[in-house]
Amino acid sequence: MSGGVKRDRDGNARAKSARDDAPRGQFHDMFETFRDELDEHYDRRERIIKVSRDVTALSKKIIFSLQRVKNLHAEFPPNIQKEVDSRLAEISTLLNSIAADLTPLNRQRYSYSLRCLEELVEALSFAHYLRHQTLITPAETQAAVPADVQISPFDYMYGVFDLFGELMRFATVTTAQRGELVGNDEGRNILGDIHELGCAYEMLPEIPTKDYRQKITAMRQSVVKVEKLGYGLVVRGSERPKGWVPDMKDDAPDPSSP
Amino acid sequence: MSSQTLLNPEIFTSLNDRIEEETAVRETLTQIIQRLERAVATAQALLSRVHGTPRARYPALIEQVEAAIGEQREIIGELSKTASNHPYYKYNSKWSRTVQSAITTAIYTAWLGGFPLDTSPARLGRLASLEDIGKIYQVPTNLKDKDAFHIxxxxxxxxxxxxxxxxxxxxxxxxxxxxxxxxxxxxxxxxxxxxxxxxxxxxxxxxxxxxxxxxxxxxxxxxxxxxxxxxxxxxxxxxxxxxxxxxx
The missing domain is CATH 1.20.58.200 (Translin; domain 2)
Structure with a gap:
């Protein structure tokens, strides 16, 4: 192999380690190929991480909007619906911009960087619950994702895990406003729902990851908080004036409470 | 009481199946990987003899290590078959470390003068390329267009x-x-x-x-x-x- 001419580096920032006048080693070509391949991978991951961060933020904003909804089984107020729609449109643009990066091989490769999908599932499932008081199915979730990106069963499962927190907040706020747990005409209310969903999760085989343990702990806390709401209504319900909020500081003694 | 319930139980039956399936896959992979680890350890042990072996006796040592790596090849073949039934990157982290150690033993052996290939004849001080490693283990390398096992x-x-x-x-x-x-x-x-x-x-x-x-x-x-x-x-x-x- 002839030594000699060193090519220009293509403008990447690590100029200090460039040894532009060193002779080319015998493995130079091989490493150049690797560099190009790795750059491709790093760039792709970078794009995905950026999009993921933005989609997470937008999904959280959707959830904040939805927390301002006051009733189950009703159309969302126009202003809230508008906020949700415009954010879903933004999410759609963002996700579609990386759809090409997510070939079947790469979908799993970057699954950690794509955790925004859990957040999105959370938002979609919450919206679905508010409209129908039912749990969104994986198929409905996939249909509601405004882009050509596959939602895996685990994205769905972890996303719905986070729904518990939203249900808890929604239950707390609406109970304070109305003095009763929201529900349907047939007596199924949010406490029963969160119980049922919680039991469904408890029945699943445990997954031995830190992530799973954290989520299930958070889920149990949310369930307990809604149970306390129900209890507060029964015990003090007759005395309580409209607008009085059950004292959530009751949770303080629980050391694992965040 | 007429109407819908909160959730369709099928959702959770199917999640349950997915989790159980995944656990089973992980167990199968763990068993294969453990066997690979042992085969890698054998090759490593043989290779550590190089530090007390004069160059003239490398060929005998190489022969032994090549045999040990032949065992790795079989197990990696099995791993490849099992892993290719699933998304590659879903489980890749499970075997990546062990496969790396295996590759090191193959690179080492080739460097000492083992694993002659048509494209790269045996020679002391030779670097087995990624493609060479693929040939040694008979698995694809750097796959980009297909979701299957590779190095x-x-x-x-x-x-x-x-x-x-x-x-x-x-x-x-x-x-x-x-x-x-x-x-x-x-x-x-x-x-x-x-x-x-x-x-x-x-x-x-x-x-x-x-x-x-x-x-x-x-x-x-x-x-x-x-x-x-x-x-x-x-x-x-x-x-x-x-x-x-x-x-x-």
């Missing part, structure tokens, strides 16, 4: 960084055995390899950390060459350098 660039590069640290040890031990030329071969090789790593634009990850550590191996080998040169125990290293280059 990745990262695994290969990480295996190289493991290899350089043992080479620096070999430089020292070859001197002890009276072989003053081998350190020069090692020196050229490891410097070129380090120069190769410098070409990469690494992110702040494990590969960056390990590639950065290669310079300490280079330094150790340089020290050996320095000691030898200082005492006039070798031809001038520059001559050896050019020899290696033309041989490449």
């Amino acid at each position: 990745t660039i990262e695994e290969y590069l990480l295996a190289l960084t493991d290899f350089t640290s043992d080479l620096s040890r070999l430089a020292i031990n070859s001197v002890t055995m009276g072989d003053f030329e081998l350190p020069l071969v090692i020196s050229t090789f490891i410097k070129d390899l380090f120069a190769g790593f410098q070409v990469l634009n690494l992110k702040n990850d494990i590969l960056r950390k390990r590639a950065d550590a290669v310079k300490y191996d280079v330094k150790r080998v340089e020290d050996v060459v320095y000691d030898l040169s200082l005492r006039g125990l070798v031809k001038r290293p520059t001559d050896a350098d050019t020899e290696m280059k033309t041989g490449a």
Whole structure:
């Protein structure tokens, strides 16, 4: 192999380690190929991480909007619906911009960087619950994702895990406003729902990851908080004036409470 | 009570199935990987003999290691078959470390003069390329258009960084055995390899950390060459350098 001419580096920032006048080693070509391949991978991951961060933020904003909804089984107020729609449109643009990066091989490769999908599932499932008081199915979730990106069963499962927190907040706020747990005409209310969903999760085989343990702990806390709401209504319900909020500081003694 | 319930139980039956399926896959993979680990350990143990083996007796040693790597090949073949039934990157982290160690043993053996291939004849000081490694293990490398088992660039590069640290040890031990030329071969090789790593634009990850550590191996080998040169125990290293280059 002839030594000699060193090519220009293509403008990447690590100029200090460039040894532009060193002779080319015998493995130079091989490493150049690797560099190009790795750059491709790093760039792709970078794009995905950026999009993921933005989609997470937008999904959280959707959830904040939805927390301002006051009733189950009703159309969302126009202003809230508008906020949700415009954010879903933004999410759609963002996700579609990386759809090409997510070939079947790469979908799993970057699954950690794509955790925004859990957040999105959370938002979609919450919206679905508010409209129908039912749990969104994986198929409905996939249909509601405004882009050509596959939602895996685990994205769905972890996303719905986070729904518990939203249900808890929604239950707390609406109970304070109305003095009763929201529900349907047939007596199924949010406490029963969160119980049922919680039991469904408890029945699943445990997954031995830190992530799973954290989520299930958070889920149990949310369930307990809604149970306390129900209890507060029964015990003090007759005395309580409209607008009085059950004292959530009751949770303080629980050391694992965040 | 007429209407709908909160949830369709099928959702959770199906999630349950998915989790159980995944657990089963992980268990199968764990068993294969454990066997691979043992095969890798055998090859590593054999290779560690190189530190007490004079160069003339490398062929016998190579033969033994090649046999041990043949065992790895079979297990990796099995791993490949099982893993290819599932998304590659879903489980890749489970075997990546072990496969890396396996690659290191193959790179090492090829460097000592083992694994002659049509495209790259056996020679002391030869670097088995990623494609060579694929041929040795009979699995694809750096697959991009298909979701199946393969050896990745990262695994290969990480295996190289493991290899350089043992080479620096070999430089020292070859001197002890009276072989003053081998350190020069090692020196050229490891410097070129380090120069190769410098070409990469690494992110702040494990590969960056390990590639950065290669310079300490280079330094150790340089020290050996320095000691030898200082005492006039070798031809001038520059001559050896050019020899290696033309041989490449």
